[in-house]
Amino acid sequence: MIETLSITKPDDWHLHLRDENLMRVVLPYTVAQFARAIVMPNLSPPVVTVEDARAYRQRILSCIPENADFTPLMTAYLTDDTDPEDLRVGISDEVISAVKMYPANATTNSAHGVTNWRKTERVLAVLEETNTPLLVHGEVTDQDVDIFDREKVFIDEILSPLSEAFPKLKIVLEHITTKESVDFVTETGRNIAATITPHHLVINRNEIFRGGIRPHLYCLPIAKREKHRLALRAAAVSGNECFFLGTDSAPHPISAKEAECGCAGIFNAPTALEIYAQVFDEENALDQFEKFASLNGPNFYNLPVNDGKITLSKQGSETPDIIEVSSTGDQLMPFFSGKKLAWRVI
Ligand code: NCD
Ligand code: ZN
Numbered sequence: 001m002i003e004t005l006s007i008t009k010p011d012d013w014h015l016h017l018r019d020e021n022l023m024r025v026v027l028p029y030t031v032a033q034f035a036r037a038i039v040m041p042n043l044s045p046p047v048v049t050v051e052d053a054r055a056y057r058q059r060i061l062s063c064i065p066e067n068a069d070f071t072p073l074m075t076a077y078l079t080d081d082t083d084p085e086d087l088r089v090g091i092s093d094e095v096i097s098a099v100k101m102y103p104a105n106a107t108t109n110s111a112h113g114v115t116n117w118r119k120t121e122r123v124l125a126v127l128e129e130t131n132t133p134l135l136v137h138g139e140v141t142d143q144d145v146d147i148f149d150r151e152k153v154f155i156d157e158i159l160s161p162l163s164e165a166f167p168k169l170k171i172v173l174e175h176i177t178t179k180e181s182v183d184f185v186t187e188t189g190r191n192i193a194a195t196i197t198p199h200h201l202v203i204n205r206n207e208i209f210r211g212g213i214r215p216h217l218y219c220l221p222i223a224k225r226e227k228h229r230l231a232l233r234a235a236a237v238s239g240n241e242c243f244f245l246g247t248d249s250a251p252h253p254i255s256a257k258e259a260e261c262g263c264a265g266i267f268n269a270p271t272a273l274e275i276y277a278q279v280f281d282e283e284n285a286l287d288q289f290e291k292f293a294s295l296n297g298p299n300f301y302n303l304p305v306n307d308g309k310i311t312l313s314k315q316g317s318e319t320p321d322i323i324e325v326s327s328t329g330d331q332l333m334p335f336f337s338g339k340k341l342a343w344r345v346i
Contacts, residue, residue, distance in 0.1 A: 002286055004313045005343075009306040010273065010293035012037040014135070014174050014195045014246030016265070017060060017072070019043055021327040026251050027063050029269035031070045033345055035306040038135070038246070041077035041100055042109040048077050050090030057095070069308070073097035073301075075135065079112050084122045091130050097301065098133040098172070099123065103141045103158070107220040108250070108264055110137070117162050124162070128169040133301060135172045138181065139221050148205070151221050152180045159184070163192060170300070175200065175248045177221040179231035185242050186235070193300045195246025196236050198275035199266050199335055204229045215262040216333045219250065222264075236276075236292055237285035244296040247272040253330035254322070268335035271319045275336065277312050277343040310345060317344035 015030060015037040017023050030037055039060065041047035047056050053074040060072045076087060078101045090096035101120070102113035114120055127134050138159060139150040155173075163171060168191065173181055176194040185194045199219065204226045208217045217223070235243045249272060250265030257263060268275065273293070280289040298305045319339050323332040 002281075002314070004311055005277065005286055005289065006309050006311045007290040008294040009035040009308040009310050010245060011035055011297050011306065012247050012249075012272070013172070013244055013297045013301075014038055014040065014197075014248050015269075016040045016042070016248070016250040018251060019056070019059065021325055022251060022330070023060065024063050024327075025323065025325045025332070026249070026267070026269055027060070028065055030249070031064060031068045033269075033273045033310070035069060035308065036071045036073055036303075038073045038075060038098060041075045042102065042107075044109050046077035046079075046109060046112050047075070048079055048082065048112070050076065050086050050093070050095050052076075053090060054095050075100045077102070077112065078114055078120055078123060080115055080119045082120065082123050084126045087123060088126050088130065091126075091132050096132070098135050099127055100135045100137070102137045103139065103154070106137050106139050106141045108252075113137075117158060121165070124166050124169060128166045131170060131302065133170040133172050135174055137220075138173045138176070147222055148224055151176070151178050155180060155184050163188065172246075172300070174246060175221060176232065177224050178228045182231045182235045186240065190242065193242040193244065193296075194235075195244060195248070196232050197246065197248045197266075198268050198272050198279070199223070199248075200229065201233055201236060201279045202229075202275060215257045215259075216335070216337075217266065218257070218262060218264055219248070219266045220264040233279060233283055237280055237283045237288050239288045239291050241291070241296045241299060243292060244300065245276065245293045251332050253325070253328075254333050255330065257333065266335050267332050270323075270334045271317065271336060271341055273310075273312065273345055274317055274341045274343045278341060281314075281342065312343045313346050314342055315344050315346075317341045
């Protein structure tokens with residue numbers, strides 16, 4: 001039985017770091033586990049221009065604990081009016097690592113998102129030409145489409161035509177939740193990839209309603225039926241280079257989650273890597289963990305893999321209970337709060 005596991009230092013290919021006081025509290029959890037992270041641009045107001053991204057990167061760098069080795073990889077938030085030439089400069093100056101497409105109003109802070117992808121064709125052409133990944137929140141926003149079907153309908157109505165129009169464009173279908181997404185990525189081949197979160201590997205939609213309504217398990221895309229969770233686990237442990245780690249850790253104050261209209265987002269940064277390790281262990285696939293966590297992502301982004309190593313040991317750990325944001329009085333509830341986990345990062 002494997003008791004310790006040493007792998008190349010992993011990266012988080014989808015992370016919400018927020019800003020200011022909240023960032024100061026959540027950033028150290030990510031820095032402790034990951035060497036790099038793709039930082040989501042959905043601040044309020046969003047990170048739209050290269051100048052916005054440069055300034056946000058500076059704020060992140062000034063919060064990184066001393067002696068820590070961590071590189072934030074910045075993204076720009078695509079709008080109907082994004083200037084393709086601004087992005088071209090940001091890409092060539094290595095400020096922008098990827099561009100994020102939120103369908104307008106799909107999720108938290110996405111009101112500025114894209115209303116019709118065809119309005120962004122000039123930007124997509126620049127991304128294709130410069131080999132820069134387009135990251136997509138893959139849900140349609142039509143309220144008449146059932147919330148559990150929105151990812152599947154997005155593939156049929158938007159992702160399929162978009163990827164056919166730009167056949168060489170690198171696309172990451174983010175935080176996938178369905179078997180249909182697994183199948184789409186598997187069948188389409190190398191230039192379309194997907195990230196998978198820890199929470200979608202361990203909960204299905206029943207968990208959101210176990211014994212009552214559990215607002216801290218509400219995120220978008222919402223967790224689906226058990227058959228989908230099993231498809232995600234099979235994809236993650238398959239070793240297929242198109243699937244890699246992206247936590248979608250998305251902290252919100254407890255007061256915003258436990259509310260009449262609670263917001264979407266699961267804060268999993270404190271024990272993301274331990275949860276992933278547990279999943280790979282349960283699937284008897286620890287030998288595939290390094291590919292998913294540390295190799296497939298850089299490979300897709302055309303970046304070198306990290307130099308350092310990280311060691312996990314099966315000596316148990318516990319997810320923190322409530323985390324205080326002392327400067328604001330807010331509190332955060334981590335995913336699996338207070339639960340015991342089999343693995344620990346040492
Ligand atoms: C994210 C957030 O809170 O910023 N929420 C979520 O449920 N995942 C936004 C997102 O990635 O959709
Ligand atoms: Zn996200």
